[in-house]
Amino acid sequence: MTLTSSIPMTMADFFEASRGTWLNRRAVHHHDHQDDEAADSNLIIEPFSAEDPAVSKVCEALNISTNESSGGARFWWESNIKVGVRNDDYAAVVIDVPKRTNPRQGFLLRDVGYVEKQPVMSTYYFADDGIVTITTRYDTNVGIERCWFVTDQIRMRVSSVQCLNGVAMTTYCTEFRCPTDSDINAIAEQARNQSDILKGGD
Secondary structure, three states, rough: OOOOOOOOOHHHHHHHHHHHEEEEEEEEEOOOOOOOEEEEEEEEEEEEEEOOOHHHHHHHHOOOOOHHHHHEEEEEEOOOOOOOOOOOHHHEEEEEEEEOOOOOOEEEEOOOOOOOOEEEEEEEEOOOOOEEEHHHHHHHHEEEEEEEEEEOOOEEEEEEEEEOOOOEEEEEEEEEEOOOOHHHHHHHHHHHHHHHHHHHOO
């Protein structure tokens, strides 16, 4: 695992660096009843261009011009036991609308919010160290999420949901990139070749 060769500083680059399947290890703390929970799941991220039909659909729902978008990404959360079983109840489409004057800042348009199940707009900005902060304001609460790459293969996410009477929930996630079938085949082929070389030296 190596440090990212170039830290993503725009949302389009961040989505592309996040492409693929991640093992999500999540810990959640509910402050209102002092309860903790932990779970593992797979997070699948598929970026797409501004020409994708989802752009116009989500932009229209939030009265935003499609010309402002640079594209977006689809997100799925699925069981890491039953791979390939996708449920629309655990999915979201996110559209990126960067600021023209500063591409490190902008808006994210979601077809379904994480806290309230309705189309919602978030603001985001990238700090100099590459940590992106996303703020989402709902009718009765505010969600704040920070996400960054530790290496090319590891992402970190921390988030909180703050209601009128204080912070209600905090979440901490560590995400590990899952190898693709081609990655596994390449590793196996490399191991076979190495074994043949060692046998040839006997």
